[in-house]
Amino acid sequence: MTPRQRLFGADKDWLAHTLDQANASSPELTLILADGCAVTLLDTGILRLVPAKASGEDPRLIVSAGIHGNETAPIEVLNQLVTELLDGLWSLATPTLLILGNPPAMAQGERFIEFNMNRLFAGAHEKRPYHDTPEGRRARELEQACLQFRNTSTQLVHYDLHTAIRPSIREKFALYPFVPERRVPPEQCAFLLEAGVETLLLQHKTGTTFSSFTSVDLGAESFTIELGKVRPFGQNDLSRFAAVEQALRRLMRGDTPPDNNGGQIVKFEVVHEIINTGDQFHFHVPDDVANFTSYEPGTLIWHDDRNQYKVGDLPESVVFPNRDVPIGQRVGLMIRPLADE
Numbered sequence: 001m002t003p004r005q006r007l008f009g010a011d012k013d014w015l016a017h018t019l020d021q022a023n024a025s026s027p028e029l030t031l032i033l034a035d036g037c038a039v040t041l042l043d044t045g046i047l048r049l050v051p052a053k054a055s056g057e058d059p060r061l062i063v064s065a066g067i068h069g070n071e072t073a074p075i076e077v078l079n080q081l082v083t084e085l086l087d088g089l090w091s092l093a094t095p096t097l098l099i100l101g102n103p104p105a106m107a108q109g110e111r112f113i114e115f116n117m118n119r120l121f122a123g124a125h126e127k128r129p130y131h132d133t134p135e136g137r138r139a140r141e142l143e144q145a146c147l148q149f150r151n152t153s154t155q156l157v158h159y160d161l162h163t164a165i166r167p168s169i170r171e172k173f174a175l176y177p178f179v180p181e182r183r184v185p186p187e188q189c190a191f192l193l194e195a196g197v198e199t200l201l202l203q204h205k206t207g208t209t210f211s212s213f214t215s216v217d218l219g220a221e222s223f224t225i226e227l228g229k230v231r232p233f234g235q236n237d238l239s240r241f242a243a244v245e246q247a248l249r250r251l252m253r254g255d256t257p258p259d260n261n262g263g264q265i266v267k268f269e270v271v272h273e274i275i276n277t278g279d280q281f282h283f284h285v286p287d288d289v290a291n292f293t294s295y296e297p298g299t300l301i302w303h304d305d306r307n308q309y310k311v312g313d314l315p316e317s318v319v320f321p322n323r324d325v326p327i328g329q330r331v332g333l334m335i336r337p338l339a340d341e
């Protein structure tokens with residue numbers, strides 16, 4: 001039997017196994033590849049990969065996709081990398097934890113089943129009404145898996161891969177969680193450019209996203225990375241994801257990064273988070289605008305019976321506009337180009 005057959009069953013790859021077992025846990029199973037790499041299926045959709053010569057001090061990498069079940073292209077990218085590794089096409093050098101976040105939602109082609117899992121990290125899953133729901137339990141499990149994986153390493157990196165609901169004027173962009181005094185390391189900007197991501201949004205406060213959890217609680221260099229638009233399994237143009245696939249493969253193999261010829265990432269800062277305040281909340285951004293649509297100073301973005309938000313003295317752009325979120329949750333972000341650092 002091949003390593004893939006032993007881990008996932010006959011004729012299955014990691015994605016097929018995850019979808020098959022979407023509503024069940026999978027018993028822990030380890031196998032050692034011909035080059036000594038230890039591959040452990042920790043549970044459904046959670047794979048730990050440790051090269052033969054790993055030490056506790058090595059840099060470690062977490063890559064997640066499918067935290068939203070309908071964001072399928074990054075899931076297909078990770079599945080492809082796992083297939084190549086298990087088929088012996090290349091050797092792993094960087095200890096890596098790969099995560100397919102929300103298998104039940106993936107199997108149903110939905111963003112989530114009961115609650116948006118990317119609002120349940122940093123302990124938010126402990127609160128009612130989330131704590132005993134599928135997404136609450138999975139968020140807790142993923143936090144534990146990341147904590148154990150970090151172990152003694154002081155150099156942890158986390159890329160949480162997503163695709164966006166709306167089209168984007170800037171197709172690929174990353175979000176950097178807020179940590180006081182922390183600056184984006186140049187090598188991380190270089191990695192993003194290598195992955196075809198030319199735009200970076202700096203968050204202005206901590207949140208309960210997966211990347212904010214690994215950044216704040218685990219001290220990782222973490223990014224949420226938006227790679228294109230949401231499409232069902234099998235309908236993605238994977239050529240649009242080739243750069244991120246190649247960059248991740250290069251990182252996992254431990255190869256030297258390419259020279260990026262002095263390329264610079266374009267940075268924006270979040271200046272306002274739009275929250276659904278309840279019955280009287282009115283959002284003035286139309287449903288069909290693209291991410292990064294710009295609004296002139298003074299434009300009314302939202303109002304309710306007590307407050308309103310108008311664009312400030314400089315133009316601002318909207319990202320992730322979505323009025324269909326529960327009360328208290330994010331309807332969108334207002335951003336503007338970062339003044340020189």
Ligand SMILES: O=C(O)CCC(=O)N[C@@H](CCC(=O)O)C(=O)O
Pocket residue numbers: 068118162163164165166175209211224320321322
């Ligand atoms: O397109 C959308 O409206 C949402 C795409 C998405 O899932 N984005 C993430 C961003 C997380 C972050 O702010 O770091 C999310 O909303 O969870």
Ligand SMILES: [Zn+2]
Pocket residue numbers: 067068071162163
């Ligand atoms: Zn998402």
